[in-house]
Amino acid sequence: MVNSMVQTPKGKEGDTLAPKTLEAALASLAQEGAIPYAGGTDLMVAEDERRPFLFLHNIAELQGFSEDDEYYRLGAGLTYTRIMNDKRMPALLVEAASQIAAPAIRNAGTIGGNIANASPKADSALVLVATDSLVRLVSAAGERVIPIGQFLVGRQKTTRRPDELLVEILMPKRWLADYRFTKVGGRKALAISRVSFAGLFAAESGVIQHLALAFGAVEDTIVRRPQIDGLLIGKSVEEARALSEEWLAAWDAAITPLRGRVSARYRKQVCLNLAAAFLKSRLESTD
């Protein structure tokens, strides 16, 4: 199914690049150095004079969804509305998608655009960082699959080469059962995050098997520090309680919020409160 919410400018179809296959898109990208255009919800508001655009909405290969034992495989061109309406989708991602903007934006905006735009406030990207998802980048010359943390390297900076398209996201299925997604915004509708949080937790027989926290809207990129959460992995609930101050202090030292409309101190404190509350609730419910 193609994304019918995107319209190429009327009467200009001949001047724009709107390929119908991935192969044709990659060929155009290699030759023209065009700017990929998915839902346009970020590009429309960007002060970006670069052209031409390569419209992606006709390309069926970007709209797929499948799963195997290890991964959910999400086409980069899936809109939030499609993610929310598909019962096979992981609940954590559906929750993040449903808190993005308003229906009009969710009808056009895509998960691939959210990642490739590389905003530290991007909500679906936050979930994908917390879950250590992978991204599949394809060019006419070949493809590579890399951790999303190696793709998002700064504010509006990715390691995508100009001839590559983000085609698919591989979200690991493991550790998704117990999660929290929280968006601390100014108001409910159309709220761009001031601080956002995604956390995953798993324990078995009283021993922590997995802990993964990610924070959005605080630094230039989404913050994820596996080595800090690793302090508690493999520990019993009692040991984790004893280590929790050290764990929180490590997060305190690791987060350096940039100044924005909301003070850096406030955002750091919100992050630490979210982290502490998440861990406490999980330790309390683990026996």
Ligand SMILES: Cc1cc2nc3c(=O)[nH]c(=O)nc-3n(C[C@H](O)[C@H](O)[C@H](O)COP(=O)(O)OP(=O)(O)OC[C@H]3O[C@@H](n4cnc5c(N)ncnc54)[C@H](O)[C@@H]3O)c2cc1C
């Ligand atoms: C009013 C409003 C409210 C919003 N609220 C939220 C919110 O609550 N949470 C949130 O996270 N975001 C929000 N956004 C931002 C935006 O809607 C999302 O980031 C959206 O997912 C972008 O997807 P898109 O398909 O529209 O991307 P586009 O605008 O088409 O593209 C964004 C960037 O990604 C690149 N790109 C797109 N697809 C690919 C691809 N397949 N391969 C390589 N590069 C690609 C483009 O070249 C461009 O650089 C909001 C935007 C608006 C205008």
